[in-house]
Amino acid sequence: MGHAPGRRPLRADARRNYDLVVGAAREVFADQGVGASLEEIARRAGVGSATLHRHFPSRRVLIEAVAHDHVETLCAKAEVRARENEPGPALFAWLRDLNDYAVSSRGLAASILHDGQDADLLEEDHGCQVMIIHAARELLRRAQRTDAVRPGIRAEDLLALVAAISLAAVHHADGEQAGRLLDIAIEGIRPRQEP
Missing domain, CATH: 1.10.10 (Arc Repressor Mutant, subunit A)
Known part of the structure; x- marks a missing residue:
């Protein structure tokens, strides 16, 4: 960057x-x-x-600079997932991509996924958080239009889940726990089956 x-x-x-x-x-x-x-x-x-x-001038500005290239790659991957998959599977595959990055980044991704305190970063069109939210919103919008995801779920909810999972799994280097936790979260956002 x-x-x-x-x-x-x-x-x-x-x-x-x-x-x-x-x-x-x-x-x-x-x-x-x-x-x-x-x-x-x-x-x-x-x-x-x-x-x-x-x-x-702040730790967050440095984190943004370090993460920027990875975030651009993740956002490009979101576009590829959308082109190559049905909307639900595209969103779920991209959430797995994001989850893998979040776990491997040792807190870096979680730092950019939460609501930061640096107002200047949140206002920038190219800020990492803004880019990820935009990618997540587009994939989520498409998935909700095809009823692959329950209504009422917001992109920010999904990003908060991934951030929390990465922090919870930080001491599990193999990423298996993070994958299991994300699978549980994905099941939770799918439409409820009528009994």
């Missing part, structure tokens, strides 16, 4: 520092989770704490 659209392009040295911090954050978050020390990230990037904070 580069700097935000509408802002001046970064100078070469600033761009290099930005990229170093994002790369270091990706490694540190993978090792230690999203609660890792920002000072450790700056140290690994070989920059000062002030440089890190100049580019990333």
